[in-house]
Amino acid sequence: MMDAALLSWLLVGTPLLGALVNLFFWSNADHLKLSSILWSAISFGSLIGFAGYLAMPPEGLLPLYLLPLTAVVSLLAQPARDDYRQSCTMTLVLLGLGLSVLTSQPVVGSLALAVLLFILAILLYRHHSALWPMSWWGIGTYGLGAFCALLTVGAGPPVSSMASLVACAVLLPLMPFHDGHLTALTRLPGSLPAFIVVLLPIAGLHGLPSVLQTVPDTVVWTVTFFALLGALYGAIKALAQSRVRLLLAYGSLSFFSMLWWFVAATRTATPRAALMVGTVGLATSGLLIAWQVVRTRYGDDIDPQAVSGLASGMPQYAVLLSLLALAAMGLPPFGVFAGFMGLLLSSPFPSTLGLFITLLAWLTSSWYIMQMVQRLLFGTQRQDLRYTDLLMTELASLVMAVLVLLALGLAPTTLFGTDHTRSQTSVKESLTWNR
């Protein structure tokens, strides 16, 4: 029988060791990228091998599998260039810290979380440009998250509960603590945005069950209110964006806010919630990677309408982008739809208005995502642009994202953990009508 603590250190140590090894390849960007992918793959393999020995968290094992998988997906699509060496290595560091948050004892996990958020704040401080100026709000939010993560270790209840809730709201973005999420997705370089859009929300969801069961009802109601507000706010802001990274950031905020609403109603995190978080994150990650493909060819922050007609010039890219968009807007048979339906069916709705707002936000997503896809793919090809379809690594990365989203949409959620919550309706075994 393997010791769980030792196993946790082993899982955490693998990607961190990979980050150290990367230093030896610092002068060769190709080798460094390959090394990062290999260490992420080893991490994934070791997780599959040792998952049976780990304690099953309430949200199941899916988040654990998704982290190294997303690291591989995001690293694969990254160009092997000198200016992306840091992001490759930081992906491994963040993967290690993320695995620590999910598998370690609460105290160690909180400390790892604080370090993770602190590193992100530093990265945000360092990475900004004329197009994306420094955002002190984003840095401050991650700073606050790191401080709250430390408070959960040092302070007693109820301060620790509230601090933990704020840390979760920073990680799994909830208004008004969503700025870190927006800033990170728009400012961080290379593969990092595509990775942390999965990592942070999963880490946030992991901490939620213990927090929501200890906070008073008024706090839960406040969370519910901000969740609905966030769902609507994210959808409206996404509609208004012409910059793709901001659009995706606001869009994912809207979906994560929907999840907050469901989770606040049940006061726990189920495998269905993990499915929703993981797939929303992965779909957004896939779209960020797809946008990165355009950025590497035509420059940062280009207007999507300016590179129209990609459907003819880059057919493989067009197909994969369309599939990712369908997944991101919550259409079947992809995982986001399965997660969304799972939550719809298993959570007691506090209000019909909430359900209406949630579905309105879901509907709006098909508007802004479809608009973005249409701008990029449709229309006539420009004669002055050179269209180069996906490179092998980019293709592999996007195909992996699509296949995982498809598999998660079709596979039963019980594959990754048992749902201990029994929905209100499923209790009625006798199949009688409510009169």
Next chain:
Amino acid sequence: MMANPGTLALVALLSPVLSFLVLSIVFPLRRLGRPAAWFSILCAAVAFASAVMAWRIQSVAAHPVHLVWPWLPSAGKTLADVGVFVDAQSSIMLCLVSLVALLVQFYSVGYLHDEPAGALGRYYAYQSLFAFSMMGLALAPNLLQLFMCWELVGLCSYLLIGYWYQRESAARAAVKAFWITKAGDVGLLVGIVMLWRLTGTFDLAELHSLAATNAGPLAGLSIITFCIYLGAMGKSAQFPIHLWLPGSLFAPTPVHALLHAGIINAGGFLINRLAPLFALSSTTLHVAFVIGTLTAILGATTMLAQNDIKKTLGFSTIGQMGYMIMECGLGAFSLAVFHLIAHGLFKATVFLNCGNVIHKARQEPHFPHVDHQTDEEGMSRLTWITGSVTTLLTPLFILLLTHGVLRIPLLESQGTVIFLFFIWITSSQAILTLTRLRQVASWKVSAAMLMTLLFVVFVYLFAVESFTAFLYPDPEKVASYFKAAALPDWLFDLIILAATILMVASWSYLYLTAHGRTLRMPAWIDALRIRLYLPFMNRLYGDELHQLLGDTIMRWVHQFDKRERGWSR
């Protein structure tokens, strides 16, 4: 083994999905164009043959066939299965969908012969996905699978309308269709979730049996059925969310045949699939009746004022869908399915023929030929006698025969009476058109016209009766549907009275104006007639209103975005 209708239906369902997967994955085959097309057609033919065999076996079987596998486990039981549910309704729908898919795919080989090979392969991949989605919708054993196929159908309509995506108009129409139908889908999703919360099951057979054992009104069922009806409204292009259909005229003509004979029927099919539930909610049926009637009237009227062949046919479909939903609203669910099949086959033929006309018009500058205006003035006595007998006296004869020979209890069945009146109005419209075109020239023609009308109406009535017995063998169930949809007496009387006055007044007006009599009409009525023509020609400015709504929402969104600067900028 193969004699099992479930297995045959499964073969029909999986044939197009095989075609889609092969064309999607095997790039070289897809890029060859015509071989890809023939492979897809072969799969569609297999699907049609299997569908017909499944229908033939199912039509003599005593019970529906459930062929399912557990899919989503939850709390110790299966949340939803995946598989096929073959009964009279789904088997006949399967035949229709597979036939239309086969015909359209076969026709497209010739119609799209000058398309680039790669694009043709892509077109057939979309066609195969569409066939699978529609068949999956028809065969779904539960609402969850039905919703998934429903969404796929929406996606297919987007892909097919936007097939020529290089053209801005086609791309815009595709997105418009996607958005509008998606808005209806939200209603359907809410309805499904609420129904699941009420009953604890997605399974259609269980829902039917639950509805049969609980004949009284249920708390919340009206809202649930109304939400589900919203989904049907979107797909079946009901007023006011009908704009996606006429907007799709930039798609290839075979796609139109598919839209008008396939996708648009999904709404009617959905209501029919849940007929036992709708029958428990009179309010929703009445709403469906009102909206259906409104759609039928607006669709038919707008159609008359169009000068584009595709738009004319598009609004004709909207009008027909209005009729179909109206039939559902009156509790005549089997009639709606009959209508759906008849209209599907008819409209597919018309659209495929319309493609030929458009092709010919492009090649021959003098086509279509302008008819010579006859100098004949006035109309003969024979014309008037034939017209008035056909439109004013024959319906009474039909009513009496229906009551006496077919033994349809007209006094207890409001729906049948309303239908007979609608048949009257529709056939009168045709007769009026013929009369105005002065096609009634001899006694032989007059007699032939009268006999044909009687023959058609009686065959139709017998066919509908037989079809109803096939779909719903229990006459009590059919009667209960009619009873649930019964309108208040005063409204029923009003509808009958209004229809009668409308017909008699139309004939009187036509007769008097043809004989040079002047009618003392207020000036504003004449002015109104002229004024109404323009809005109907412009499709009641629906597209402009849609654009305005979209622009207004986006203006608000941008104003909000501007005021809320966002800390991340």
